[in-house]
Amino acid sequence: MNKMKMLAGMIVFGSLWGFSECIIGPLLADRGLPAGMLMTGLFAMVFLVFSRMMYQQKGMQVGMGLIAGSLRFFNPFGGCHLCSAIAIMAEGLLFECIWNYTTTLDLSKLNNLTAKVSLGIFSSYIVFIGGYIVTQALTPLISTGLFNIANLISFLPQIFARALAVALLGGVTVPITLSLKNIHMTLNDKYYYPATLGTAMICWILVLGNWIIYL
Amino acid sequence: MPAIMTKNRERIIPFFAMIVLIIGIGSTLYIHATQSASNTSAEIIINGSPVSTESLFKELSKETISTDDGEKIGIPLDRLIEYIGIVNPDKYQYSFIASDGYQQTVIWENMKRGIFTEDYRVFFLDLAHAFWVRNIIEIEVKEI
Numbered sequence: 486m487n488k489m490k491m492l493a494g495m496i497v498f499g500s501l502w503g504f505s506e507c508i509i510g511p512l513l514a515d516r517g518l519p520a521g522m523l524m525t526g527l528f529a530m531v532f533l534v535f536s537r538m539m540y541q542q543k544g545m546q547v548g549m550g551l552i553a554g555s556l557r558f559f560n561p562f563g564g565c566h567l568c569s570a571i572a573i574m575a576e577g578l579l580f581e582c583i584w585n586y587t588t589t590l591d592l593s594k595l596n597n598l599t600a601k602v603s604l605g606i607f608s609s610y611i612v613f614i615g616g617y618i619v620t621q622a623l624t625p626l627i628s629t630g631l632f633n634i635a636n637l638i639s640f641l642p643q644i645f646a647r648a649l650a651v652a653l654l655g656g657v658t659v660p661i662t663l664s665l666k667n668i669h670m671t672l673n674d675k676y677y678y679p680a681t682l683g684t685a686m687i688c689w690i691l692v693l694g695n696w697i698i699y700l
Numbered sequence: 701m702p703a704i705m706t707k708n709r710e711r712i713i714p715f716f717a718m719i720v721l722i723i724g725i726g727s728t729l730y731i732h733a734t735q736s737a738s739n740t741s742a743e744i745i746i747n748g749s750p751v752s753t754e755s756l757f758k759e760l761s762k763e764t765i766s767t768d769d770g771e772k773i774g775i776p777l778d779r780l781i782e783y784i785g786i787v788n789p790d791k792y793q794y795s796f797i798a799s800d801g802y803q804q805t806v807i808w809e810n811m812k813r814g815i816f817t818e819d820y821r822v823f824f825l826d827l828a829h830a831f832w833v834r835n836i837i838e839i840e841v842k843e844i
Binding site for chain 2 (some may be wrong): 514602621625628
């Protein structure tokens, strides 16, 4: 695949992920919904799996995490921005490691439903826990300069328990997303770059606009 | 090579999924068995001793602080620590422990910009929301 096409794809999917973390996540949280769980088990998984299936390129999901994390850094809501940004980047990295190790890039060969559901459960669980632990470790370190390992250890059972719902959600989201392999989307270059980069730009404008309004 | 190897790895994935589900279910059972959802007692433990929250709120004056989540009313944490008799408070660090096991540790400088509210929660002006611990059951005072 053309590297420029992959880069544009990485930017658009990373921006969509970042947009959902910055704008949709807080909206869900305001309505009392478990935003963190939905963000990982639903939004992140759909964007990560769909982009992997569509582009079949190694390293793309790490790049998406970097872009989504950068966008999250500019979002003024929700406390330690740098910690949340790094947590999203860690999620992209963990997803990439798990899927590189367990699958080939051509996901159309993944026909076994048990494998699809299991992959959804395992990757959602690990990605959620990874992001959560990174946030829990970095927030005190960056805010106060203190990192008390006992604080993290005492909360681990809660993190492991909360990740259960994310795993179950991932067990549904991932097979459904993988079933979209039969949808063939082809855009000619003339429309591909304006469509992808235009969508990414809208995501950035909305998040940055939200930030400026808040200031 | 990779196709065969990956095929084998695909077979391992259900076991990995099973393991994380067992960890998740085990942790859920563990926290339901050991931790309460909220502080239903009229006391909190400060520096190892139980303190009546009713007397705290009767004897100490409250202050209002303006956070990015609106105005919050509570007892200033520095006043609370002085009230329980801690000498040289800047030589200690303070851990707020919630009923679900969540805890955060701060230093004296942060305590001077925080409050403890009647619903057993702390708010800080200069710290991330992660430090706004809910359902506090204990404030641990440890030497730095």
